[in-house]
Amino acid sequence: MNWTLALPELVLALSGLAILVAGVLPRRDMTFPCTMMVLGAFLLSGAFVLTQPDGMGFGGQYISDAFARFMKVLVLAGAALALLLALDWNRAEGLSRFEYPVLVLFATLGMMVMISANDLMSLYLGLELLSLPLYVMAAFHRDNARSSEAGLKYFVLGALSSGLMLYGMSLVYGFAGTTNFAQLAQVLGGTAPISAGVVVGIVFIITGLCFKVAAVPFHMWTPDVYEGAPTSVVAYFATATKVGAIAAIVRVLAGPFGGAVDQWQQVIVLASIASMILGAFAAIGQTNIKRLMAYSWISHTGFVLMGLAVGTEAGLRGVLIYTPIYLMMSLGAFSVLVAMRRNGHAVENIQDLAGLGRTDPAMALGMAIFMFAMAGIPPLSGFFAKLYVLLPAVEAGFWLMAVVAVLSSVVSAYYYLRVVKVMYFDASTGALDARPSGVSFVLAGTGLFTMFFFLMPAPLLAAARQAVAALIG
């Protein structure tokens, strides 16, 4: 049993337990020390991830490859930065509890397990380890009715989709006789026709995964949960967990079910097109910026799924390039959302950003960069993200999808630009409170990345290429 392979996860799990104890025992508020310890654990785990060798462990349940390393680094970075944002927000909102960083840690651990899964069972294990803390986090502001509602909705729908997925997994197991990814790939990659039961199973698994990445038509929870849950939690939802969800769907569809690409391609194409269109149009009418970001994510999901649907090496590489770029843009945008606070109260309407261009030029500039980037305006990073998924789609002849992508990106540019317009062109209704240093740090880091990605795209491209090579094999 090659358990040292899973050192990053083990380190994270053990530090999680230790931090939990460290949070309970002293009779004073341990939020700050716990947060710092969790950040330390992320850092340590990240170091182990970078030095992780290739290989398989736990009887073929766990795999370590370039793809896993790539995604894990992103997840850890996203979780760490989102936690940094949450620190100030939770304190200001009276939600300072040491459990919060621990929940983030366990959710992140779940994602890492999910990313390294080489078996349907470890995939499901990771997925649930991710989901359970998320349900709690969504309802973390428990005295707030909206937050409780968000938690409940997320839990009920999430449980339903998990159930569907589990059902699909059992069907796949029943008809294919194995849950191991490598063996599944062998069974499905052969010349024999794929059993119909497996196809039905794959459909249910895709349903569950689509729920996790919030692809249309399983997107409905996203706006409600984003709006209801505390902003600090949403910052985590919208960044790190999206990376995890993308990793899972890519790992499953390109890995074991890669041989059955004809069976699921049409489904993903449909989901992609529907997500892009709905995300673009539904976001327009939003006044709440968190809901706006939810629909914005749905639209981005469409782009991610586009790369996946193409299924070629270039398409998957596009997905892997999209993910970090989206992560950075989204973290940056949420750093602004977290800083939206006037007279000590959190505000979350787009109109509350009015006049930010004058009252806080640096933050407004950052937000403008993120909005332009999300709209895909060159030379910002978002443009390249869209380009790298659009080109393979065009090359592989997915014309409808490519055209919808461009059109929806035009439509979505509208609402991104509306935020910029509100910041720079509308009269201010009073300055926001001074932004905490954590926000400034995240804002500056992600802003620089988004702005100057085009100068140095090579390292990321190389890493993505390696990861894809490991995935396709």
Add this chain to the structure above:
Amino acid sequence: MSDSLLLLSLVALPFLGALAASLLATHARNAAAYLAGGVALAGLALVWTAYPTISQGGVLRAEFAWVPQLGLNFVLRMDGLAWLFAGMVTGIGALVVVYARYYMSTEDPVPRFFAFLLAFMGAMCGLVLSGNLIQLAFFWEMTSLFSFLLIGYWHHTQAARDGARIALTVTATGGLCLFAGLLLIGHIVGSHDLDVVLASGDAIRNHPLYLPALVLVLLGALTKSAQFPFHFWLPHAMAAPTPVSAYLHSATLVKVGLFLMVRLWPVMAGTDAWFWIVGTAGLITLLVGAYVAIFQHDLKGLLAYSTISHLGLITLLLGLNSHLALVAAIFHILNHATFKASLFMAAGIIDHESGTRDIRRLSGLNRTMPFTGRLALVAAAAMAGVPLLNGFISKEMFFEEALSADGLLVLPLVAMLASAFSVTYSLRFIHGTFFGPDPQDLPRQPHEPPAWMRFPVEILVLGCIFVGVLPAATVGPFLDLAARSVLGEATPYYSLAVWHGVNLPLVMSMIALGGGVVLYMALQKHLRSGIEGPPLIRRLEGRRIFERALVFLSWRLARRLEGVLGTRRLQQQLRMVLLLALAAGGFAAWHRGVGPGNLVPQGVDPVIALVWVVGAACALGAAWQAKFHRFAAIMLLGGAGLVVCITFVWFSAPDLALTQLLVEVVTTVLLVLGLRWLPKRMDKPGATGVEVVTISRRLRDLAIAIAAGLGMAALAFAVMTRTPPDLLAQHFLARAYTEGGGTNVVNVILVDFRAFDTLGEIFVLGAVALTVFALLRRFRPAPESVEVPEQQRDQSARDAERPDRRDGDTVADWLLVPSVLTRLLFPVICILAVHLLLRGHDQPGGGFAAGLVASIAIILQYMIGGAAWTEEKLRVLPLRWMGTGLLLAGGVGLASLFFGMPFLTTYFAYADLPWIGRVPTASALLFDIGVFALVVGATVLMLIALAHQSVRGHRAERRAETAPRALVPGED
């Protein structure tokens, strides 16, 4: 200087200048102006150094690695056309910088202005020098962006913000279309390199995707060059400072669309589609722009519409698919840039010195600013096409082309009409501003501007005159270079001369000149009346339609879509997920044809079928009652569960059945206990509103549930009628006795084969129990559920009524017979538990089942006797039970290490016990006892946590009586 260095510095220099300018202090006016002027002049010098190569017909080219993974290189390429445009951008740029230095007010943050201006210049240079399509689109969007920033420079005014917004929306949208179009072209050609693209004209024109590509590219070009129906952004962009208008909206930005059409002319033009789209857009723009320009009262508005009209003229020329027309188009691009920039500057000077741009208020300025007046007069004459000025020559060429276009009489007529209009508005510009009586109450006393402010206008006007008099000697070679770089060998013969003899174009020119003057005289009265907007098409205002369309698209449509497609209700979302999953799974199964497998199903025994009918009825009843009678629903759920147990027994799985039965009992009890704290549901079906809606809604849900259930059943059927793959079951069955020493395979799996999993599970169970306890310990019931239940209240009320009974008597006598029975049963159940525990390894039973049985015994006592009574008589210490269980289970596992075996290995043997005889024993039994203890402890712990709620409820009630709202935190 090497080509790459030259080209790169031509693009990079303005950006570096912009960066430097943005770092200057806000009041550093002169420094910023010198910097910007220096950069522009340096750019012009660079362009000039390229002339020797270009004039030989050479092409400068430089390539840098950009995104090598995509085969994308950063290519800079300068041929005659690019050279001409680069010269125009840098040359007019330098003049505009000089002008802006004097134009901008001291209060404005001038360095920012110059930074934007330089960045725009850099984007323009990058655009015209682009040697690859992607890069072209990139710089294209960049020009849109900087034009947005420049238009919105005075962002404190509403007009500037609106103008900038509209311009960006229109041009950036066009830019995205262009990007798509260029990608299509790249797809057709197989390369994004401009040289390759330009060499594959036939491939593009004959490709099935030619039309979409053409439409997309033209959408980009026509929006940028303000062609009808996208022209409306340009007049609103006039809110920009005048140097910006002079630079962007006459000379450079709006020419970019034309530049692109010229650039792609060899590969895209020559088809009917091109002729109709480009020609029609140009024709309408030419006429409408000129017509509207006449009726503008704002000097800049007039110039804006005249610009639109002239751009339309050039577009029309490009659309004619004739080589000569292309030459004329390039020529007119140059001429228009020269005279329109000078006119904008003149308008700016007038505005600057007199404080207004309204023609209705201005008049007679010739007396106070004579020199400016003469300059403007010459420039306006060039715009009107008066002979001996540059506008005349290109207009003659236009007339000639209009006449030679095959058989269309409409073209020369429209050309003449538009030309007459242009004479009219030029006259209006000059006559209305500089002639007539002295102006009344102007905001400022007009006077001549500083000499340096006039200097750029002088240069440009001189250009108009020189080109107009000596066209071949001045602009001829440059024009030839540009035309040759586009057309190559196909460049036609043309003559640049002032006098071609008396021919039809000349006659047309004269008619237009005369007609324009007559029209101006005729319109005097109307124009004096000062009505806003042109007659006839006043209501056809592009901006209003645009805004209304935007509001519809951006708000109403989106809201409606969201309302139709989205919902915030959990029930509906659940319904959606279920239906979709059902549809997806159903479709996949139907599409692929999942049918019954190879195994023949056995016949159904009527008895089990009957049992199942009962079960199904229970399930249906539970679903039906769930909304209004939770208690009944739970009971019915228990019934359905029992049927499952019976089924397990029927199919010879007694162990499973036993476990299922006990789990069923415990969960039902826990659910009932939890139910106590849910708020009571007051509304009954039919009590309020129409019942039909409720019933139909529930019937629909029932249908969904039945469909989902049938789907699941069908899939289960499909799986079960197939030969199962080689699963683990065979392995366990074969080895249960030989290796585990037990005949109850399930138990052997639990305590031996998979003992490690079981150990983990009981740890989890313990943790869950502790968590439930910890959570419920601090639980405070909701205020509405604190009070004593209805039944107990009734009983107390009856006690109070009767004189012979005291309050609480009935409650104390509650369920006397059952309580006696359960107390009698307690030892019996306990013995049953021990029995199940001991025989578990070989027969149905085991630690888990036994633990549940024992907890049921305790639960019954709690339920019937009440928490207080039971705890008085029976001390259960759940934590000790749990601890013992865990230690025992773990210890047994560790003990095997002591014997040198792997963790949790089982030893089994037969023991001869006195009186009982030979009895199989296994070390696994000890492990099972651990499981038993933990299950008892955990279940009882949760039970106690729940049971104490009732105690706490009474306490809270008593407290509430003494002190209202005393639901204070803090554990009792």
